[in-house]
Amino acid sequence: MSTLDDDLQDLESAEDFLDYFGITYERSVVQVNRLHILQRFHDYMQRVSLPPDEAGQRAAYHEALTAAYQDFVLSDAITEKVFKVFQAAQPRKVAVSIGDIRSF
Secondary structure, three states: OOOHHHHHHHOOOHHHHHHHOOOOOOHHHHHHHHHHHHHHHHHHHHOOOOOOOHHHHHHHHHHHHHHHHHHHHHOOHHHHOOOHHHHOOOOOOOOOOHHHHHOO
């Protein structure tokens, strides 16, 4: 009989995880955001203290994955800023005088 840890080792895609935990999803949302969903799931799990029992662990994983998926149903990757590339500082306006331009 396999354990939760064994089962998790065999999961590869966002769809695998969602199917395993019995979470209903829209393919179009997952196709566009699969890496973002998995990263957000990982981030959520980093904040969780897993219970010692497997049933509690399954429930914690299910809750975190559901929340990660829902983040991208209700929003998008740019807004959610999961990856560092999206977290870069916003562009800022800089004033350049005509004199500064002519000095080049």
